Amino acid sequence: MPKVDICFSPELLHLYDLRGKVAVIVDILRASSTIVTALGEGVTHVFPVATLDECTAYGQEHGCLTAAERDGLPAAGFDLGNSPFGFLDARRPVQGRALSISTTNGTMALRRSLAADAVVVGSFLNLAAVADFVRAQGRDVLVVCAGWKGQFCLEDTVFGGALAARLTPDFDVRSSDATLAALHLWQQGEPNLSNYLLQSAHVRRLNSLEASKDFEFCLQIDAYAQVLPRWQHDRLINNG
Amino acid sequence: MPKVDICFSPELLHLYDLRGKVAVIVDILRASSTIVTALGEGVTHVFPVATLDECTAYGQEHGCLTAAERDGLPAAGFDLGNSPFGFLDARRPVQGRALSISTTNGTMALRRSLAADAVVVGSFLNLAAVADFVRAQGRDVLVVCAGWKGQFCLEDTVFGGALAARLTPDFDVRSSDATLAALHLWQQGEPNLSNYLLQSAHVRRLNSLEASKDFEFCLQIDAYAQVLPRWQHDRLINNG
Structure with a gap:
């Protein structure tokens, strides 16, 4: 039976062997939710980049829209924020x-x-698409939480629990303590996800009115149930 | 108000600034529980070492008891297992x-x-002693989970939640998502801690009869409520 494991931080990825697995990249607030929305609204492909300079360079080279934020606010000189x-x-x-996003x-x-054999982007917005894809692949899956500056992040973890719940009972969700913990947190949070995640330190950092709208948006389960951003060569395309 | 934070793996410690803080080292199954028991039963001091060779060397140099395990079993050539x-x-x-333990x-x-300014060893057995010490210090505390080969481990995390619960409301337990998650897991597990932690992958790895006795022993809250192993120079002594 294929396994579901969850890596709580990119800083722990060296402990995992990704070969032969599906990796689900999660950054609920807000990169992975925004990428899913972009592809759902007809963006052809997405270049995720780390720095503002790269974002600008991709924009010029590929003639694409640019989206960037710094410290939770839209960065100056780009078409869109995050x-x-x-x-x-x-x-x-x-x-x-096309879109370049920092x-x-x-x-x-x-x-x-x-x-990993396949790399896809997960969010609550496309939970069904991710679950369907993972199930069809029938291989071990590792949920990779982007976290917050390398640290554990509640909303990414709870997404991992939601995915594990969707994959039960066809996948083994009990051989990893991280998956067990994420499942428990999801079960606690599910009845009122918004209230549950409002406790999150990260959520409280995003305490502007705009961020609060984003937060509610990002928690809509399966709003883009057909969108599956999948890594191909150098970009994310919709494989949904 | 001083803060409670939890580091889920030694592999994440570089993300934390320990200066001015109290560090609580946790390895519920079984090192930290065994060290607390040893000091509680009259061992004068403990040298925790990483390798079997170091354990032997300390034993010879300091004339102390030696305790070592490999893969959950007592290692050959030592006075005690773990x-x-x-x-x-x-x-x-x-x-x-005295004791040297690998x-x-x-x-x-x-x-x-x-x-860290102060380094102590925590377990369910000495939860009260740890909580009292941290409270008296009145400084930020970081619970450092030993984890399992660098990965997240349910029982260490749940201990972190139990400590955070004891420090509420005098300490801030809400500014870290790791602490929030640990508190939630503790609240879920507390009514039947043994059953809750029996799900843990790590616990299921220790599925011998002897390990099962150890497991139940290690979950006894405050069985050694006066024992506080504290790091001094090169060893742990009872500061309780």
Whole structure:
């Protein structure tokens, strides 16, 4: 029976052997939710990059939209910030455009996971697509939490628990303590996910009105149930 | 208000600044529980070492008892294994003796934490002593989970939650997602701690009859409520 494991931080990835596995990269607030939204709203492909300079360079080289934030705020000189709502603004249609997006934690998690057989991006918005894909692959899966500056992050972990719950009973969710803990936290949080995650230190750091809208948006389970950002060569495309 | 934070693995310790803090080293199964038991039963001081060779060398140099295990079993050529029951055997009194104990995960966690102002060893057996000490110090505390080969471990984390619960409301337990998660897991597990932790992958690895006795022993809350192993220069002594 294939296993579900969860890596709580990119800083722990060296302890895992990714070969032959599916890696699910998670950065609920907000990179992975924003990437899912972008592809769901018709963006053709996404280049996740670590730095603002790379973001600009990709934008110029590939003629794509650029999205960047620093410390939770939109960075100056880019088309968009890191909010999913940027892709839902009728005044700036995104359909058919490519996107370069700067996200420190998420990009690090993704780049360190490329030894996996398949690398996809997960969020509550596309939980069903991720679960369907993993189930169809039938291989061990490692959920890679982007975390917050390398540290454990509640919302990414709870997503891991939600995925493990969807994969039960066809996958082994009991051979890893990390998966067990994530499942417990998901079971606790599920009845009122928003209230549960509002406790999160990370969520409380994002305490502006705009961030609060983003937060509620990112918790909508299966709002983009057909979107599966999958890594191909040098970019994420929708494999859903 | 001083803060409670929890580091889930020695592999994440570089992300934390230990200066000015109290570090609580935890390896519930079984190093920290065994060290507490040893000091509780009259051992004068403990040298935690990483390797079997070091354990032998300390034994010869300091004329102390030696305790070592490999893969959960007592290692050949040592006085004791890593079971707390070794210190409760009337046929081999330990009172007044020093001890050298080999523990890979626990020693690594301890050695990487020496930048802290005070380093103590925590277990369910001495939860009250740890809580009292931390409260008296009134400084930020970092619970350092030894984990399992660098990975997240349920029983160490749940101990962190139990300590955070004891320090509430005088300490801030909400500014770290790791602490929040540990508190949630403790609250879930507390009504039947043994059953809860029996799910743990690590616990299931220790599935011999002897290990099962050890497991139940290590979950006795405050059985050694006056024992506080504290690092002094090169050894752990009872500061309780």
